[in-house]
Amino acid sequence: MSGGGYLMTAGLGWFAGKAGFMIGMVMGFAGMLGWAERKQSAVMQDRVGANRASILGFRALGLFHPIADAIKMLTKEDFVPPFADKVLHLLAPLIAAVAAMSAFAFIPFGDEIHVGGRIVPLVAVPMDLSALYVLGVVGLAIYGPFLAGAASNSKYALMGSLRAAAQLISYEVTLGLTLMGVFLVFRSLDLQAIVQAQGGALLGGWLPRWGIVLQPFGFLLFLAAAIAETKRVPFDLPEGESEIIGYFVEYSGMRFGLFMIAEFIEIVLFSALMATLFFGGWQVPGLARLALPQAAVALIQVAAFFVKVALLCAFQLLIRWTLPRFRYDQLMALGWKRLLPLSLLNLLVTAAVLAWRG
Amino acid sequence: MKFIERLYYPAVVKGLWITTRHLIGNLVRHGLFLAGLRKEPGLVTVQYPEQKRVLPPRSRTRHRLTRRSSGEPKCVACMLCATACPAECIHIEAGEHPDPTIEKYPVAFDIDLGRCVFCGLCVEACPVDAIRMDTGIIDLAAYDRHAMVLHKEELMNPPVVATPTGHPPTV
Numbered sequence: 179m180s181g182g183g184y185l186m187t188a189g190l191g192w193f194a195g196k197a198g199f200m201i202g203m204v205m206g207f208a209g210m211l212g213w214a215e216r217k218q219s220a221v222m223q224d225r226v227g228a229n230r231a232s233i234l235g236f237r238a239l240g241l242f243h244p245i246a247d248a249i250k251m252l253t254k255e256d257f258v259p260p261f262a263d264k265v266l267h268l269l270a271p272l273i274a275a276v277a278a279m280s281a282f283a284f285i286p287f288g289d290e291i292h293v294g295g296r297i298v299p300l301v302a303v304p305m306d307l308s309a310l311y312v313l314g315v316v317g318l319a320i321y322g323p324f325l326a327g328a329a330s331n332s333k334y335a336l337m338g339s340l341r342a343a344a345q346l347i348s349y350e351v352t353l354g355l356t357l358m359g360v361f362l363v364f365r366s367l368d369l370q371a372i373v374q375a376q377g378g379a380l381l382g383g384w385l386p387r388w389g390i391v392l393q394p395f396g397f398l399l400f401l402a403a404a405i406a407e408t409k410r411v412p413f414d415l416p417e418g419e420s421e422i423i424g425y426f427v428e429y430s431g432m433r434f435g436l437f438m439i440a441e442f443i444e445i446v447l448f449s450a451l452m453a454t455l456f457f458g459g460w461q462v463p464g465l466a467r468l469a470l471p472q473a474a475v476a477l478i479q480v481a482a483f484f485v486k487v488a489l490l491c492a493f494q495l496l497i498r499w500t501l502p503r504f505r506y507d508q509l510m511a512l513g514w515k516r517l518l519p520l521s522l523l524n525l526l527v528t529a530a531v532l533a534w535r536g
Numbered sequence: 537m538k539f540i541e542r543l544y545y546p547a548v549v550k551g552l553w554i555t556t557r558h559l560i561g562n563l564v565r566h567g568l569f570l571a572g573l574r575k576e577p578g579l580v581t582v583q584y585p586e587q588k589r590v591l592p593p594r595s596r597t598r599h600r601l602t603r604r605s606s607g608e609p610k611c612v613a614c615m616l617c618a619t620a621c622p623a624e625c626i627h628i629e630a631g632e633h634p635d636p637t638i639e640k641y642p643v644a645f646d647i648d649l650g651r652c653v654f655c656g657l658c659v660e661a662c663p664v665d666a667i668r669m670d671t672g673i674i675d676l677a678a679y680d681r682h683a684m685v686l687h688k689e690e691l692m693n694p695p696v697v698a699t700p701t702g703h704p705p706t707v
Contacts, residue, residue, distance in 0.1 A: 221562045222555050226581035398545065500555045501548060 196302040200282045208442040212244040219499045254431030259331050266329035271436035274322025278443040281315040284308035285450045286370040288460050288480040306368045320346040327425035338425035342416035348513035349406035355521035359396040359528045360455050373459030386463040389456035395524050397456045404448040412501040449490035596656045598673040600694040611666035613640040617658035625651035645688040
């Protein structure tokens with residue numbers, strides 16, 4: 179099994195380093211997303227946004243507000259509703275956060291670095307089935323909201339979690355089917371191999387061979403399914419910020435904070451997945467012609483990956499603050515009656531084109 | 537719905553174009569303003585309390601009692617304002633004034649800002665123009681209800697503020 183064999187050969191230290199780096203970057207992104215959500219939404223709406231949190235007189239454009247939020251959540255009372263299931267009540271946000279974060283172990287953030295005669299691939303766990311594992315972990319993340327409502331001993335929360343679970347498993351199907359189109363085109367389930375296959379160019383060297391060029395329709399479907407999986411507007415009826423009571427109505431303080439962190443981490447996860455599968459991951463078109471030393475190439479590629487993730491996160495925020503919310507029956511109809519047949523059609527057309535071209 | 541509306545994505549793209557235009561435009565305009573290259577700020581937020589909005593000249597703000605040239609309050613404790621007040625927030629205690637042309641004067645004049653609805657009926661009711669609502673003071677917060685009751689001393693000596701109405705306080 180290449181997973182265990184990798185740890186034996188390249189060492190636990192490298193794995194720990196890469197995993198630690200990924201976790202650090204992801205948590206940094208999730209924290210920045212808390213700030214970016216307020217600031218980007220404010221600038222989109224012609225206003226300034228939150229800019230009053232200050233440390234020693236420095237306001238720093240409101241960058242301290244996420245820290246203020248964290249302090250507020252940590253100092254709140256840790257409350258479990260009476261007669262609720264204590265273990266599940268604690269477990270639900272943990273499952274949501276851990277499942278969202280553990281998918282990052284398989285996302286390649288760079289090509290490889292050559293250190294001391296050893297080639298280290300820049301994936302925390304290189305595996306030839308990594309895309310499948312990521313899909314599985316995303317399926318596990320459904321348990322978070324599901325258990326949250328079930329453990330809360332509150333009918334409102336239960337209804338919210340039923341909505342959430344139904345929505346998540348519906349859009350999971352479309353997620354998998356659109357990804358199948360990508361796997362057909364790139365002939366691999368290994369995320370690192372998919373990114374490496376996006377290195378070439380089409381149309382006489384002008385158009386990079388990225389996923390969005392080869393599977394544009396698949397990208398649109400994956401975008402819709404990904405936003406539905408993260409339970410963000412326009413698909414946020416389960417949590418329905420202000421109008422309708424969601425599955426975390428009985429959660430306060432850091433338990434609720436974990437749900438919010440899990441949501442932001444899922445945004446980063448799906449941005450990273452979209453960057454990896456459709457936007458060339460760490461590929462920088464035209465970098466090979468510059469003939470830079472290997473360390474510089476690796477650094478530029480890692481930076482390019484995170485820039486792409488940041489831009490896609492900003493795009494998701496743009497969508498969130500532009501679109502109105504779906505009604506629940508519209509949401510389910512969209513998932514089953516529109517996106518599923520369209521993703522099957524996409525798969526059919528992709529397979530037909532590939533079979534025709536040999 | 538027409539077919540192109542049923543597709544949903546074209547409408548999404550149109551909406552995204554509007555918000556992206558706002559996003560990029562505001563970033564550029566406000567960035568130029570912050571860099572000093574542009575006079576007007578790109579964003580419409582008024583940063584209270586550093587900046588204040590200019591209120592219309594007849595805005596009803598905190599009350600004050602006007603004075604005669606001798607320094608005594610113009611108020612003759614006729615109770616018309618207390619009677620007109622719909623929130624019953626004015627309490628006056630009358631005392632006898634030695635001058636027979638000014639029969640009474642207020643010994644105590646309390647306005648409970650917690651009850652006041654800022655309707656201005658007391659100003660309209662007063663026959664001697666003793667009470668006005670033109671100080672321009674709009675930040676009236678206090679830490680308890682007792683601190684929200686204004687007595688005669690505070691009403692006769694309002695703090696001078698750069699009035700948010702933008703007009704000098706009338707004498």
